[in-house]
Each structure stands twice: as C-alpha cells, then as structure tokens.
Amino acid sequence: xxxxxxxxxxxxxxxxxxxxxxxxxxxxxxxxxxxxxxxxxxxxxxxxxxxxxxxxxxxxxxxxxxxxxxxxxxxxxxxxxxxxxxxxxxxxxxxxxxxxxxxxxxxxxxxxxxxxxxxxxxxxxxxxxxxxxxxxxxxxxxxxxxxxxxxxxxxxxxxxxxxxxxxxxxxxxxxxxxxxxxxxxxxxxxxxxxxxxxxxxxxxxxxxxxxxxxxxxxxxxxxxxxxxxxxxxxxxxxxxxxxxxxxxxxxxxxxxxxxxxxxxxxxxxxxxxxxxxxxxxxxxxxxxxxxxxxxxxxxxxxxxxxxxxxxxxxxxxxxxxxxxxxxxxxxxxxxxxxxxxxxxxxxxxxxxxxxxxxxxxxxxxxxxxxxxxxxxxxxxxxxxxxxxxxxxxxxxxxxxxxxxxxxxxxxxxxxxxxxxxxxxxxxxxxxxxxxxxxxxxxxxxxxxxxxxxxxxxxxxxxxxxxxxxxxxxxxxxxxxxxxxxxxxxxxxxxxxxxxxxxxxxxxxxxxxxxxxxxxxxxx
Amino acid sequence: xxxxxxxxxxxxxxxxxxxxxxxxxxxxxxxxxxxxxxxxxxxxxxxxxxxxxxxxxxxxxxxxxxxxxxxxxxxxxxxxxxxxxxxxxxxxxxxxxxxxxxxxxxxxxxxxxxxxxxxxxxxxxxxxxxxxxxxxxxxxxxxxxxxxxxxxxxxxxxxxxxxxxxxxxxxxxxxxxxxxxxxxxxxxxxxxxxxxxxxxxxxxxxxxxxxxxxxxxxxxxxxxxxxxxxxxxxxxxxxxxxxxxxxxxxxxxxxxxxxxxxxxxxxxxxxxxxxxxxxxxxxxxxxxxxxxxxxxxxxxxxxxxxxxxxxxxxxxxxxxxxxxxxxxxxxxxxxxx
Numbered sequence: 001x002x003x004x005x006x007x008x009x010x011x012x013x014x015x016x017x018x019x020x021x022x023x024x025x026x027x028x029x030x031x032x033x034x035x036x037x038x039x040x041x042x043x044x045x046x047x048x049x050x051x052x053x054x055x056x057x058x059x060x061x062x063x064x065x066x067x068x069x070x071x072x073x074x075x076x077x078x079x080x081x082x083x084x085x086x087x088x089x090x091x092x093x094x095x096x097x098x099x100x101x102x103x104x105x106x107x108x109x110x111x112x113x114x115x116x117x118x119x120x121x122x123x124x125x126x127x128x129x130x131x132x133x134x135x136x137x138x139x140x141x142x143x144x145x146x147x148x149x150x151x152x153x154x155x156x157x158x159x160x161x162x163x164x165x166x167x168x169x170x171x172x173x174x175x176x177x178x179x180x181x182x183x184x185x186x187x188x189x190x191x192x193x194x195x196x197x198x199x200x201x202x203x204x205x206x207x208x209x210x211x212x213x214x215x216x217x218x219x220x221x222x223x224x225x226x227x228x229x230x231x232x233x234x235x236x237x238x239x240x241x242x243x244x245x246x247x248x249x250x251x252x253x254x255x256x257x258x259x260x261x262x263x264x265x266x267x268x269x270x271x272x273x274x275x276x277x278x279x280x281x282x283x284x285x286x287x288x289x290x291x292x293x294x295x296x297x298x299x300x301x302x303x304x305x306x307x308x309x310x311x312x313x314x315x316x317x318x319x320x321x322x323x324x325x326x327x328x329x330x331x332x333x334x335x336x337x338x339x340x341x342x343x344x345x346x347x348x349x350x351x352x353x354x355x356x357x358x359x360x361x362x363x364x365x366x367x368x369x370x371x372x373x374x375x376x377x378x379x380x381x382x383x384x385x386x387x388x389x390x391x392x393x394x395x396x397x398x399x400x401x402x403x404x405x406x407x408x409x410x411x412x413x414x415x416x417x418x419x420x421x422x423x424x425x426x427x428x429x430x431x432x433x434x435x436x437x438x439x440x441x442x443x444x445x446x447x448x449x450x451x452x453x454x455x456x457x458x459x460x461x462x463x464x465x466x467x468x469x470x471x472x473x474x475x476x477x478x479x480x481x482x483x484x485x486x487x488x489x490x491x492x493x494x495x496x497x498x499x500x501x502x503x504x505x506x507x508x509x510x511x512x513x514x515x516x517x518x519x520x521x522x523x
Numbered sequence: 524x525x526x527x528x529x530x531x532x533x534x535x536x537x538x539x540x541x542x543x544x545x546x547x548x549x550x551x552x553x554x555x556x557x558x559x560x561x562x563x564x565x566x567x568x569x570x571x572x573x574x575x576x577x578x579x580x581x582x583x584x585x586x587x588x589x590x591x592x593x594x595x596x597x598x599x600x601x602x603x604x605x606x607x608x609x610x611x612x613x614x615x616x617x618x619x620x621x622x623x624x625x626x627x628x629x630x631x632x633x634x635x636x637x638x639x640x641x642x643x644x645x646x647x648x649x650x651x652x653x654x655x656x657x658x659x660x661x662x663x664x665x666x667x668x669x670x671x672x673x674x675x676x677x678x679x680x681x682x683x684x685x686x687x688x689x690x691x692x693x694x695x696x697x698x699x700x701x702x703x704x705x706x707x708x709x710x711x712x713x714x715x716x717x718x719x720x721x722x723x724x725x726x727x728x729x730x731x732x733x734x735x736x737x738x739x740x741x742x743x744x745x746x747x748x749x750x751x752x753x754x755x756x757x758x759x760x761x762x763x764x765x766x767x768x769x770x771x772x773x774x775x776x777x778x779x780x781x782x783x784x785x786x787x788x789x790x791x792x793x794x795x796x797x798x799x800x801x802x803x804x805x806x807x808x809x810x811x812x813x814x815x816x817x818x819x820x821x822x823x824x825x826x827x828x829x830x831x832x833x834x835x836x837x838x839x840x841x842x843x844x845x846x847x848x849x850x851x852x853x854x855x856x857x858x859x860x
Contacts, residue, residue, distance in 0.1 A: 038695040046609055054563050128572050133565040185575060190609065207698075209618065210608050211818075212691070212810035234695045238808040241674060242690050245682045251689035370821065404823045405555035411567060425565060440568055 036232040037504065037520060040246055041256040043237035045210045049193040050169035051123045054130035056514055059166045061214050061235060063513040066169030066199030067224060069098050069117065069148075070160055074519070075508040077278075077427035078333040080160040084112060084170055084200070085148070087163075093155035093466040096163075100146040106172040106200045107219045114142045119173035121150075122183040131167035134425065155464045157471060161428035166513055172198040202228040202518035212237050216517070228518040235517075240375070244499070253501040256515065259375020260318025263497040270499055271507070274320035277496040278427065278511030279373050280329050281381065283308075283489040284418045288446035292416035294363050298485065299356035300394075304417075305342050305489050307349035307392035308385065313492050316384050317376045320495030326479030327422075327435045329493050331511055334429030334475040342483055342490070349392040362395040366409060367419035369400030374494030381491075382419050413444045419491075427511050429475040433459050435488055436478070445487045455481045531847065535840040542836035543597070543829060547590050550828050557582060560823040561606050580606060580826075593829065602833070603826030607819055612830035615815060620797075620834055621705025622692060623804070623811035627796040629731040634738035635789055641739070642746020642785075643778060646754060657743060664740025670802030673733045677806055680729055687729045690808035693722050730807045734800065738792050745788045749781035756780065782853050790846040794839040 045057040050066050053059065071083035080087075085098040104112045121140045125132055138156065143149045150159060162168070173181070175198040180188030192198075197205040202224065203216035216233040238246060243255035244262050247270060263272045285295040285304065294300050310323045325336035353359050365386065371378045379400060386396045396417065401409075409415055422441070425431050434440035436459035437449045449456035458481060462474035482488060498515065500507045505521040558576045559567055566572045577583040580603075581592055596603060602612035645657040680687040688694060692707055700710035700719050708727060711720035753759060754777060762776045763769075801813030812831060819827030850857045 036696050046607065054566075128569075128575050130563040130566045130572075132572065133569060209810065210610070211615075211619070211815065212808070213695075232696065236691060236695060236808060237810070238690055239805045242677065242806055242808055245678060246689050249682055249685075249689065251695070402821060404560040404821055405553060407559050408555045411559055422564075434564075440564065 035230065036234060037230040037254065037517075038234045038236065038246075038252040039254040039256065039515070039517065040236050040238040040243040040252045041514075042239060042243075043211070045214075045237070047190055047194055047210070048197070048205065048208060048214070049190040050167055050171060050199070051120070051127055051131070051187070052129040052167075052190055054167055057235070059513040060515060060517065061205075061216070062166035062169055063201070064203040064216055064228075064233065064517040065197040065201045065205055065219075066166065066171065067104075067112075067201050068164050068166065068169050070163040072164050072427075072510065072512065074516075075275075075510050077161075077331065077511050080164060083164065085117075087160060089157070089160060091466060093157040093159075093464075094152055096150040096156075096159050097143075098148045098150070099144075100148075102146070103223065104200055105221050105223060106175070107197065107204050107221050108172065108175065109221050110172065110174065112170060112200050114144065114146055114148050116170055116173045117148045118142050119176070119181075119183060120170045121148075121168060123171070123176075123181065123187060124168060126183040126185065127187045128185055131165065134162050134165060134168060155466050157466060157468075158426065158428045158430040161430075162426040164512060165426055169199060169201075172200075200224070202226050203233060206232075226516070226518045229521040233517050233520075247499050247501070250501065253504050254507070254515070254520070255499040257375075258497045258499050259372075260320060260495050260497060261375065263499055264319070266499055269502050271502055271504075273498040273500070273507050273509065274495055275509055276320060276322040276330060276493040277374050277509070278329050278331050278424050279421050279494055280324050280327065281373065281376075281378075281419070281421045281491045281494065282327070283385070283491060284415065284420065284441070284445050285487045285489075286413070286416050286445050287448075287451060287487050288413070291414065291446065292363060294356075294358045294361050295416050295487075297356045297358055299352050300358045301485075301487060303349045303352035303356060303358075303392065303394060304389065305349075305483075306345040306352060307389050307394055308342070308489065308491070309344045309388050310342065310491070311344070312388065313381065313384060316380060317374070317492050317494050320497060321374070321376070322493050324490040324493050326476075327482055327488060327490055328429050328432045328475065328479060329424070329511075331493075332424070332427050332429065334432075334472055336476055336479050336483075340480060340483070346392055349394075353393050359393055360395065362397050363417050364399045364415075365396045365417045365419060366399045366401065366406060366415040368403035368406050370402050371421070373421060374496050376492070376494040378419060385419065385491075410444060413446055415444075424511060429471075430463060432475075433463055433478075435482060435486070436460075441488070447487050452481075452485065455486065528844075528848070531844050535844060538840055539833065539836060540594070542832055543594065544590070546829050546832035546836075547586075547593065547825075550823075550825050551586055553823065555823050557606055557823040557825060580604070593826075597833075602830045605819065605824055605827045605830075607822045607824040607827055612826045615827065616812075616830050616834055617705060619810060619812045619815040621707075622809060623797055623800060623813065625692075625706050625708065625727060626730045626734060626800070626803075626809065626811070627793060629727060630734035630738055630796060631789065631793045633731065633735045634742050634792070637735070638739045638742025639746050639778070639785060642743040643750050643773065645743065645747040646750035647773070649751065649754075654747075658747070661740040661743040661747075664736050665744070667736075669733065669737050669800075670806060672736055673730070673803045673806040676729055676733050688722070688725045690806075692726050692809065693719065694726075697722050726807075730803055730809055733803055734796060738796070741792060742785065742788060746781065746785050749784045750777055753777050753780045779853060783850055786846050786849055786853070790842040794835065794842055797835055797838055 043057045044055040047053050048061050050062050068083045069085040070080045085100045088097045118140050125135050137152050139151045141149050176189045179192035202222050204219045206215040206217045208214045214235045218228050218231050240257045246252040247255040266272055285301050286292050287296045289296045314321050323341050325338050325341040328335045367378050367382045369379045382398055389396050436442050437447045437452045437456040458478045465471035496509050498507050503523050505523045506519045558573050581589055605612050605615055641657050645654045648654045700714055700716050703710045707723035759776050762772045801817045804811045804814040816831040
C-alpha cells in the first residue's frame, strides 16, 4: 500500500514539474525573438534540394539558404533585378548574358563561379525533377570566367522572370559533386542537401525534418545585401488553428496560413499583412461534345460566365481576395485592368441559357473537396457556385473528390465542368499561355487551335514577341478574347494573410517564395 | 506453453503477410495515379519525367510483380521509398512511430489506472450518486470528438492559463536528444539531458491527457459492466462468507475475474491510439504515425501507406498476443483449456 502511495506521489510530482516547465517552455519560444524567429506554416515540404524542390515550403526554405542569379525586391514580382549576377537580354530575347558579381562566396568561403552556375542549372535540367521544365529549350554555357550565357532557339522573354525561382538556386558545385551530385538522372545529392545546405544565401541548414521542423542558422560567410537580423530561423509544420494560438501567445512570431476569418480581429501585439495571393481559381468547361454536349455549347459558356456573382464569391473568400480580371492574376505584369473583368448579369445569363437550348440539363461540377487556399475551401466555393448558377436556371450536380484522385480526371480531360486553381510557375504572363487552345490546360478541356484559330494566333505571337509593349498588348488581347469566348472563367484570387509579431519588420508576401525569411528584421 | 506461443507467432507472421496484401490491394483500388498526384502540373505533362518517376518507384511494373518485389524487399527490412518524403519508409516510420508511441503509452497507462479504478468504484456503488455521476462523465468522455477536446484543451491550458507549452514535441529552439529510441523523454533521460527531459514531458502532457480522456471513458464503462457481472458470482459470495475484508474480495476475487474483458478492450484501445490520433496530432503539431498515415494516403504514397499498415498490423498482433498470454496468467481456466 505504501509503495502504491509513493508511486502516485511520484506521478503527481512528474506531472506538476512537467506542467510548470511547460509554461517556461512556452514562454521561451516567444521570448526568443531577437535572436531566433519562429515561423509557423503548414508544410507541403518534400525536399530542400534546390534542383528538385517545387513546393511552397521548399521555396520558402531554399530562398533563405541559396541565392539565384536574378531576384525580386520584396513583394514586387513585376521587375526582375540582379541577384548573384547582372544580366542583359538580347533584343530578340534569345540570349541572356549573365555576369557574376565579384566577391560573392558560398558558406564554406569558396567563391561563386561560372562553373557553379553552369553545373547548378544543368543539374536542374538533367535530373528530370519537378522544376526541370523551367529551363526547357535553354542551353547553358560558360562564356567567360564570370560570364554565363543562356540561349534558346525561340525568343524567351520570360527567362528573366523564371531565373529568380528558388529551384534555380546556385549550389556549390564542388561540395555537391563530392556528395553524389551530377547533372543527369544519376544525381544522388538529394540526401546530402536535405541534411546540409551548399549555397551562398543568408542562412545555412542546421537540421531538417520534412514532417515537422526546419532549423536555419545564420551563414557567417554571407556577404550579400540581405544580411539576416535573426541568428536562427525555425520553420515549423503547424495546422492553421494552432498557428493562430501560437502567434497570439508569442510561441511563434510569424504565422503564414491563417484564413481571413482567423486573422480578423487580431491586433495588439500582432500585425496582419493581407492581400491577394497569386493563385487563380477558375472554372473550366469541357469543349469536347463527347464529354458534355452542354458545356461545349458556346452560349452555355456565356450563360455560366454571366450567372456568376463574382462579388458574392469574394465575400466567401474573405478580406484580401480579389476578382482576377483575366487569366493572369492582378499581381503580374500583363494583367488586364480591373474594369475588364467579367460581370454578373442574371438576365443576360438566362437569355444565353435559353439561346443554348441547354436549359434543364444537368452538368457535373468536379472539384478537389479537400483543397483550401488562403482559408477558402473548394467545397464552400463549389456550393456557392452551385447556388448562383441555379438562380440563373443552370443545373449543376456537385462531384467532390479528394485532390489525389480527382487530379487524374482533371489532367486527362474527363471533367465536364471543373473547379481548379493555377499557381504560378513564374510570375510572368507566358505561364498563362497554358490556357490557350492546345496549351497545357487548353488540352484538358479539349480546346484546340482549330476551334479558336484567332485566340491561338494571338497566343502564339505573344509567346515570342520580343518588344515589351507589343507583347503586353498581345497578352491583353489574349485575355480579353478568353473572357469573351474561352472555356475558362477566372473566379477569384484567394487572400493571403501573414500574421506577425509587431517586433518583426519586413513582412511582405512574395508570389514566388511566399516570404523572404532573411528580409525579416527586428523593430 | 512454448508450443502455444510458437503457434501464435507463426499465425501472426501469416497475418502480417495478409495485412500487406490487403493494404496493397485496397491502395491500388483507389482511383488515381501516384505519378499524377505527386508530380507538378508541368512535370506531369512531360512523358519522360513521368516515365522516369514510374520506373524509379517500380510503378511501371504489373501489380503482381510490384507486390512480389515489395515482399522480397520486406524480407531484407526494406519498406521502400516514400513518394511523399522521398526518404526510406523505414526512416520515416522510425521517427513517426516513437512520437505516437510516446503519447499512446502514457495515455493507455493513465487510462488503465484511472478507468479501472473509477469503473470498479461505479460498480461497487451501483445505483448511487457516484455511479450515476461516473456513468455520465464516462459517456461524455466517449462521446466528445477527440479533436475538439484537443482544441479546447490547447486553448484553455496553453493559450488562456499558460500552464502548458505550445505545439510540437519540444520548444522551438530546443534540440532533439540523440536518437536512441526515438522516445524523447527516454532518450533525454538516457543521455542525462534534464532540461530536454522536462521540456519533452511538458509537451507530452496535454496530448496524452486528451487521449486519456477518451480511453478513460471507455475503460470506466467496460470495467463497470465487467465488475458488475462478477460481483454476485458464487466465488465472490464465498469469499465474503469466509469473512475476508472487502478490499481483498475486490482486488483478489472480483477484479481478477473481471480483468479478461478489460484486458481485451485495453489492447484494442492501444492499437487504435496508434493509427487513430491524426486529428489530435494535427492540433498539437505532433509528427506522429497518424499524421504520416494521413499525408501518405492523401498523396497516394503506396510505400508509405503500406508501411503504416504493416506497423499498425504488427502492433495489433503483438498486443493481441500479449493479451492472450495474459489471459492465461490471470485466468487459470485458460491455461487448463
């Protein structure tokens, strides 16, 4: 009996001591600001090998540890700027000449050379990973001790906008090669790069668990312009509701994934940086009569476009969301002015539906029901769309499915009507040529150049136009034509909300890497 | 006894193979394509990248060949490479299983101690106020969604009262102890790192108590009904007639006889804790088996799903084996039969 009592007492003592230390532990997280910064986000992390990563969390971390040849300033992605190199694009946009800035070094102190640049970019191309397509059709060559030239057979005005992608970071070729790195499919450096970084960025990788936490420490050899204010940056995998409590209590200093509802009312010691994200949620209508004779009817497409109350969708999406005026998000160069956006016209929708002869016929709306962007659930959005379309007499049957299974139907062009999203591969209008006839997404709705030769012609000219003014005009025409007669309906750019402690400065959403960790400062 | 144990182990091995087959078939029945689910928009559009991806993971082979290859690799301890994390599944599981074990073991121990005690008390005081109260409390414990309890507990004890630490297994700036067992509390103890041990214990407390709240309700109700069945049994009345103290009657005659069903439920509850904690793990940002299983399933990560199925299957089999053996220890009739 006595032994049992002692056991109980010991248990209680353990609980009390642990709980009291818990308070301290919690406080230490918040109190660490100044030397360490804790950032909570929901991981989609697979790797931090720059040649292979192509996820949001991967971009966030890689951006902090590596540098790219070109970069963007803060949240402005409309103008590429010199990063590790100065650049010149030839007038015909087929040759990009990069001249490395002198004196820049990797974390081991060795200089960043043209050989490192060539190896890094050729490795991305050769290993056939997710980001390999970024340099499709591009030849990388060393043309001087500090000069590298990227050439392409066709004009590639998008290249300066592609190069800031963290996936095109420059790695220390000697270190990576010594750890199994090659510029072909036999590359075996990923495991090494998930345990240690080999870049010239402001931070170095201290530890990584792709399912829970990444710890970065300041790179003492860093001699670039973006010197980090925090000695340690910890990025944790935390669900949104917990992110909110953590940042409110000071256990973390930045939370990246709160919805507008969750961010509403946060004040005091916190700041909320809200705005539209670069994601574009759209509706697609199959142009294949074999898939649906209804959705391939042009008058039905017009009816759908007019039946949607776009402002009503923004209310669902929350503060910060905007209606994309065309397929190119409002943040990017080449976007249409807001007044060119589609408008709600219920009577017009009813008239177009009557003209189509499809009234009373049901269409299946497929969507990934488990996807949420900026706090906007696709399930909620689909239900709101169904209700709006029903008001115009358009009958829609909801067909939700997990994204992993629905992707197959989407990518193989089997959906009648689909609700999907496009995240930018790079912040440039050319990325949205995927929505042209015979483009990547165009093919998924079985929309061919033969069906819409005028739009296909404009898209083709925009892709290779070397004159900037002419190019911008072509992209605007392309989007206006898409709005008028294309099989896509741009619906909403969901919001992004970055909640940070007031002690943290320099918080800015960037469409490519989300947040520049090294750009965060102490107030 | 030895023959009995050997026979049970042989059956368990066959069941493990059965678990792999069922998991493999079910995972492949899900509509969808692993390459599509794991490659980006542009990469999935490049036939060369898709072909290389499928070749890397053996997805270009016929399903029977994939399964045979999996079994062959399994014999050498190779569970394959996760399509989600790109690491060996064995490495992923070596991190996730101890994380979940740490909260599951604590929860089951506390649940047994509290649940059996309260259930016995309720049975002994049958029909009285304390019995009614415990029945209501245990029913509430079972009925409340565990993730909701987790959210409320986190909000109250961490956010409002500040007596529990934040999410995760350790404070953000703390370093994990050297990986000996993967159980942070044990590893910290073994390496004499007291600060980390206290930190790990503190972070363990809330998720453990949330899971305990559910299991306690379950065990209280089962214990109550099991004890009630025995309270009026002939051997108990005989013990009382002999003039034995009530405490002795309860512990040696009543509880011992009632332990068999309690043990069964305890074993099942422990198994379900390993795979069913995904929402609790989500609230506490706990990188355990439930979170891993969810992510693997939602990315059609066949090796990951197979690995989780295997671990959970083995744990169930081991727990059942231990429970069966304990039956013999507790109840002499089982030994005789």
